[in-house]
Amino acid sequence: MFKDLLKLERFPTTWCPGCGIGQIMIQLAMVMDELGLNYTNCTIISGVGCTGRLAGYMNVDGVYTLHGRTLPVAEAVKLVTPSLKVIVVSGDGDLASIGGNHLFHAARRNPDLTVLCNNNQVYGLTGGQAGPTTPRDTPTVSSPAGAHYDPVNLQNLIKAGAKYFYAKTTVYHQLHLRNCVREAVAWPGFAFVDIISQCIENNGRRLGFNSAYEMLLHFRKTYKRAPEGAETLEPYEIGIVRQG
């Protein structure tokens, strides 16, 4: 049962009602259950921020690292214990901003890690500041007139190396999300899953959404599956691009 992989005794979680992280956690637990991953063969490394708390709710050894430092920790764990499945779960701010240098180099070195990026396009825990993935012109508490810059292109960053795995999905597309996580876990190298998710309390309401449900419907409307065999995902396409 996937529920055995959750520390239900620590529920309710710290996350706001409607947050996307819980749904990512459920899908991850389902994939782990399917693949026989548990506390004897798997560890979860998470970063700082709302997403970072995920490792504490899973029934495996988990590490809540410093802000931005998931990848150096995870790479070392994998190098010392190659038999362990090492899954990194963190937010876009943690992975792409403060941990950006590590992301670029980890992708280049291509260690066997699965990285799930909760991409809610905002710094949620600290109150809704613009992050590296905030779309241009989006108003946030730290960009009241709209974000000044284009967001980081995670796909191109991950695809810079000769070998790569980049998946994009959303919390609305649950089966697609689960499939991406499963494929990423099975991938023998650095696998990055970019999961568009909703932060209703510290981002969505400011953007005019009344509920997390409305944000999910927005994902349904906006994101389309990439055509079979696509080598590049267009901005609002979900799918997997990889090269082994």
Added chain:
Amino acid sequence: MKRLVQGNEAIFLGAIKAGANFFAGYPISPSSEILVLAAEYAARDPGFKFIQSEDELAAANAIIGASLAGAKSFTATSGPGFTLMQEAIGYGHQVEIPTVIVDVQRVGPATGMPTMPAQQDIVQTNYGSSGDYYPLVFYPNSVEECYRYAAAAFSAAEESLSPVIVLSDAFVGHLNEVVDIDAIEVEVVPRSRPPLGTGRRFFTGLAHDEEGKPRTADAMVYREWLSKVKARHKKVAARYSDLEFKENTSTDTLLISYGIVSRVIAPLASEFALFRPIRIFPMMGVELRECAQGYEKIVVIEANDGQYACLVERELKREVIQIPLLGGRINLDLARKGLSEKLERGLP
């Protein structure tokens, strides 16, 4: 067998003797020999893992990950890199992670004078990261001691469950001395914690209770945790109360120095009493007070602007005369000049 060994090499060999099997680092003079030796060792021995990290932030976090995964891990750096490692050092104290960090000091701040020797990271070892923590720090002054205290640092790390610092400097690191490494006996303490992949634990940099559950608004849980850690560190520190004291009844002056400066001023033993802390932190208390008793004047000679002197003053609650040897020039003449200016001519 006796042979010529370099200080940095002795640190590496001491780490290996202690069972180290993981090194992550970023090249920085004057510590880079340790990184190169680790790379060479990893190429020969597949049981030894090596990462040349993208920066010191990554290196310091990698040794933490390796420690959690069951390895005995270490890194080596110098001032600017040591500064970048401070966040991971704080994390290591909060999460109680045994690991070892070697800092071969050079003149700072910032890039400073690469790579002239200095002792300017003394306070940084103790107060460089946020929060309260009680680091164990060793500062050897010879090649033999580099070996001995590198090994001791790994044992102290396991016993204290914390990152332990080995201080060195460009002179001690590049000192070549004839030693018989194999004849040096060191105690080796096994790993203290089961590796990742054996439990359902949560290792977090958040304040937490005994079960690893985050407790971020409970002062009592935090205070109990801090006092437990403090008591443990005090106990471990007492096992490593290593110091050198050369009494001299013909003088009223005690010279305090450590690391390379203590080597340089060794010829002054006939004129002054000498005190040298080897486990430089936690601060020597009782030992320092006992040794200082009976000496009217206390002088601290160090290659920084009074970093340790201020701490000695606080410990002894007496005025301490400072003789800073700055800018990478550390020699006996300068020390003598300082002593004559301050003791005989009474200059400030």
